[in-house]
Amino acid sequence: MKIDNKQNNQTTIMEVALAAGVSLATVSRVTNHPEKVKKATREKIERIIKEKGYKPNLNAKSLASSKSTTVAVVVPELARSSIGGLVDGIAACAQKRGYLLRLFVNNVGQESYKNDEDLWSTILSSVVDGILFIDDEINEEKINLIKNSYAPVVLTSVSCDDPDVPSVSIDYFKAVYEITKEMINRGNKKIWLVSTVRRYLVNDIKISGYTKAMEEAGLEVCVKHVPGDPEKNASIFKDILTEDVPEVAIVVRDSIAVSLINVAKSLSISIPDSMQVIGCQNARYAELARPSLTCINTPIFDLGEVAMDLLKELIDASQSEEEVNVDGKRIVDYNIIWRGSTK
Amino acid sequence: MKIDNKQNNQTTIMEVALAAGVSLATVSRVTNHPEKVKKATREKIERIIKEKGYKPNLNAKSLASSKSTTVAVVVPELARSSIGGLVDGIAACAQKRGYLLRLFVNNVGQESYKNDEDLWSTILSSVVDGILFIDDEINEEKINLIKNSYAPVVLTSVSCDDPDVPSVSIDYFKAVYEITKEMINRGNKKIWLVSTVRRYLVNDIKISGYTKAMEEAGLEVCVKHVPGDPEKNASIFKDILTEDVPEVAIVVRDSIAVSLINVAKSLSISIPDSMQVIGCQNARYAELARPSLTCINTPIFDLGEVAMDLLKELIDASQSEEEVNVDGKRIVDYNIIWRGSTK
């Protein structure tokens, strides 16, 4: 037998009802549908609620109402500030909309979950009204799990062709297409796209945008694949640049772009005079690099907010009696920040 | 009336019990105390659980057992990779220990919560077994909220003198004391400590360590306070360095250290020959800076793991019938990574 089960000594709805001389039902109404309660009663109860610092136990509330006002956020890793910033945006919007967050870090390196099904069943059993899914490597299997989820899912910061999967993302195709075109218009011909060895969907999209612009201009497409780790890519960059130097390098990840700049400088290739470098994220070190890094700026905070907003709409729609149509595809604007690594 | 309340069409314990021809109680036992169930029965039920993909509804489970197997993680902001990495560590350990995470981003800039009490009551009403609290600016009021929490709290990445408040942190006093001493031993005399304009507890601790080492050596203590924003501190660094250049600058935040390096280089102060610079975090850009930045390396991932481990111990102790004594103060080791910004 438990000595004292009341570890969680939070005020309970019963205590409020007793103090106010009303039934539980009335207290519950004040919390959920205040307009249904007579003004005098309501105000009295509200006063007592405030006095006692009563807040409904969310578990009980969820169970009774089958709404958890909680959303799951699934991320691969938070150490990357691009993801952290995204979650900040999600959190800000969730807070505004009255949602709480459950966080799932599906770090493949850490073998967090046995497999995707394990992750999903954990999420679903934790009871959430919706899911924000952030994943670098979306595949068929994951798309299916998303489609079969009882709770609405928004793919965040990843685009997905499937029309049935809501997603919020930057139009990287357009972004890279346009920056490539811009550099072509400025008279550059030898333009490279530097991507990662490991294939990520986003990076492949960037490659497509670049490729299209180059082909339209009748220029030679040249994509380099290097490791993400600065220690490893440095020696590869050294080999590459010793052999040939492009007029412009568009690099999928800022840290790789900075690494490229560092190697170039060590080889006395002057930037931006002999080579211009462009990043695709606008990470923290973009402005700390020397020369500072020109970037496609992706407003990740906003992206998070938009994703949470969309998810909220989908949740409302799914909980509504009527058929509601929600446009499940959102594109967030980007802009270019010109800095010292370009002329 | 609800058309169909079963939005959450997860398998329920009833369905499993029915399929197995046993009572709910037995299914529950298989989930929670399998040793209490006869092997044959247990195996049959386990098979059905697997077939149906049954996972107990966590809300119901929490409510019934008054254990949520959920821990709250409170952070000021995730965009800072030092915090993101910490949460990655927390998540990895939580996952290992069977805990889920609720995330609270208390971003003062975003006015996320009205005040600290609002935040705390939200956390507590969300029902958690424990709280990992990450906050740059701990004060009396917050300490009191922590002490009055029904759930155990671990102050993470922040040290706190109060013996009743469990905390996990790096010994920044010792770290900065020792690196200062080391630089003194190497023959340097004019050593500065560069901190932020805004006062943070951690930074004040670093100042103390530095001050002690300097005073012990009979050297002049010189602490500079600059803004955190690189755009703003650059001009201030320019003024400072135009007037005087130290042999060594120990900088509380890596981004500020890199900014200092950039300004120094623009003034043709050669690093490390004329000035050596040391950071206190080992952020991502420490190795991307040129010269790369020598750092006190704080293993934030480990820090997160240790914090979660401690919290788990405290939770177990609080749920246990017996009196258990848990040492609530944990110190995580640091090391120094020597790079190009020092001789």
Add this chain to the structure above:
DNA sequence: CTGAAAGCGCTTACAG
């Protein structure tokens, strides 16, 4: 080893 029943803290038709 197993089942019937109470209870966790709330919400919500239903009846008044």
Add this chain to the structure above:
DNA sequence: CTGAAAGCGCTTACAG
């Protein structure tokens, strides 16, 4: 406008 009662999906003494 308000209360009594059922129910959300589970756990856990208790009795057998």
